[in-house]
Amino acid sequence: MLCATFIQLKARTEPQFGLLYPLSAPNPHRLPSTVARDDEHLLVAAAKRGDTHAFEELVNRYEAKIYRLTMNITRNREDAEDAMQDAFLKSYSHLKDFQQDSRFYTWLVRIAANEALMRLRKRRPNQFSLDEPIEGDEDLMPRELEDWGPSPEQRFAQTEMHEILSSVIDKLEPDFRVVFVLRDVEELSTEETAKALGISIPAVKSRLLRARLKLREKLNRYFRQGGTN
Amino acid sequence: MNCKGVIREISNYIDGELELPAKQELERHLEHCGECNLVVNQTRLTVEIFCDSKPIELPGEVKSRLHDALRRKLSERGN
Numbered sequence: 001m002l003c004a005t006f007i008q009l010k011a012r013t014e015p016q017f018g019l020l021y022p023l024s025a026p027n028p029h030r031l032p033s034t035v036a037r038d039d040e041h042l043l044v045a046a047a048k049r050g051d052t053h054a055f056e057e058l059v060n061r062y063e064a065k066i067y068r069l070t071m072n073i074t075r076n077r078e079d080a081e082d083a084m085q086d087a088f089l090k091s092y093s094h095l096k097d098f099q100q101d102s103r104f105y106t107w108l109v110r111i112a113a114n115e116a117l118m119r120l121r122k123r124r125p126n127q128f129s130l131d132e133p134i135e136g137d138e139d140l141m142p143r144e145l146e147d148w149g150p151s152p153e154q155r156f157a158q159t160e161m162h163e164i165l166s167s168v169i170d171k172l173e174p175d176f177r178v179v180f181v182l183r184d185v186e187e188l189s190t191e192e193t194a195k196a197l198g199i200s201i202p203a204v205k206s207r208l209l210r211a212r213l214k215l216r217e218k219l220n221r222y223f224r225q226g227g228t229n
Numbered sequence: 230m231n232c233k234g235v236i237r238e239i240s241n242y243i244d245g246e247l248e249l250p251a252k253q254e255l256e257r258h259l260e261h262c263g264e265c266n267l268v269v270n271q272t273r274l275t276v277e278i279f280c281d282s283k284p285i286e287l288p289g290e291v292k293s294r295l296h297d298a299l300r301r302k303l304s305e306r307g308n
Contacts, residue, residue, distance in 0.1 A: 052303045059299060063292065068285050081291050088295065089302050140236050142268050153278055165282060184276050209240040216268070216275045223271075 044104045048095055055095070059088055062105060065186070066112045072181040073116035075170050076123065083119055087112035109186055110196040113178070117197075120174055140213060144220045152223035168218040172211060179204055180211035230254045235265045243273045 040061075046054035066087060071080040091098075091108050098107055153161060169177060182193040183204070194204045230238075230251075235258055241247045242255055259266050287295070 055303070056296075056299065059295070063295060064285060064287055067287050067291070068282075071285070081294070084291075085295050085298050088299060092299070092302055141233065142236065145264050145267055147267070148271060148274070153274075161278075162282075165279065169279070180279070184279050185282065187280065205240060209237070212240060212272050212275060213236070213268075215279070216272045219275055219278075220271070 040104055041100060044095075044098070044100060047092075048098075055092060058104065062108060063088070065105075066108065069109060069112050069181065069186055070116040072169065072185060073113065073174075073178055074120050074123075076119070079119040079123070080116070083112060083115035087115045090115070106188065106192055106196075109182070109188060110192075113182060113196050117178065120178075124174065140210070142213065142217060144217055144224075146220060146224035148220070148223040156222075164219070164222050168215055168222075171218060172214055176207050176211035176214065179207040180215070183208050184212070230258045232258075232262060232265055235259070235262070236268065239269055239272050242269065243276065 040058075043054045043058050047058060063084070067080060067084050070083040070087070071077070074080050074083060087108065091111055098104065149155075156164065169180075172180065178197065179193060182188045182196055183190065188196065190201055190204050190208075193208075194201045197204070235242075235255055238247060238251065238255055242252065247255065259269065
């Protein structure tokens with residue numbers, strides 16, 4: 001219910017998704033996180049010296065992204081807000097420990113992801129473990145193979161598309177969803193994702209592959225030509 | 230490389246992380262396998278659709294509560 005409310009609220013207030021690249025375009029987001037602006041390190045250095053305005057600017061800059069992250073992980077509005085708020089407060093408290101050899105944004109994402117995961121585990125104590133190995137690959141073979149036609153995403157209005165994406169990611173198992181969100185929505189590298197979640201690189205890759213294949217299959221139900229959902 | 234091998238390597242392929250020999254082998258398979266072609270293209274599109282999703286705008290009351298909490302924290306530090 002909370003998620004549904006959240007979706008409706010957003011649908012009224014904002015466009016959600018931009019245009020897509022053509023299928024043949026090179027994948028644009030395979031490098032370590034590039035969302036941070038060039039002056040980020042200056043703001044961080046000022047904040048570390050006690051400049052509160054500099055820290056507030058960092059919050060203004062990243063609050064929407066961090067909220068998207070915590071919402072995508074928890075799928076619960078209240079938990080997402082708490083996780084976001086605690087992530088910013090903790091990052092401020094521990095700013096002196098932050099080593100500026102990595103990006104502040106990546107460090108912040110790691111804190112926020114952990115805050116969100118903690119709340120997710122509380123709500124679903126027996127349903128979620130990133131530690132469990134994934135056995136075999138028998139389940140990988142796609143079952144639903146249908147043509148989506150040219151530019152299937154353009155057949156839907158932005159708000160409708162947002163509801164579709166929200167619905168399919170909501171149905172993805174949490175341990176796959178978390179990896180997918182960090183890697184493909186927040187654009188962390190495989191190494192950054194592994195470090196953020198405290199799991200191995202092969203574990204990230206294995207979960208990412210499954211997440212992508214599962215999401216493709218779920219989207220197939222909406223995108224197949226002439227299909228209804 | 231067979232269909233199962235392609236599916237196993239889809240992520241590495243669309244991320245550009247396959248070694249050249251494996252990439253060439255996979256692409257040779259794609260030249261004659263329509264089903265794998267479909268899955269590769271749709272998986273790539275799936276990633277791109279989510280990757281292009283924009284950050285959400287914070288609801289006003291959520292933003293207010295965040296900044297209130299932040300101000301309290303910053304003033305604690307200042308005292």
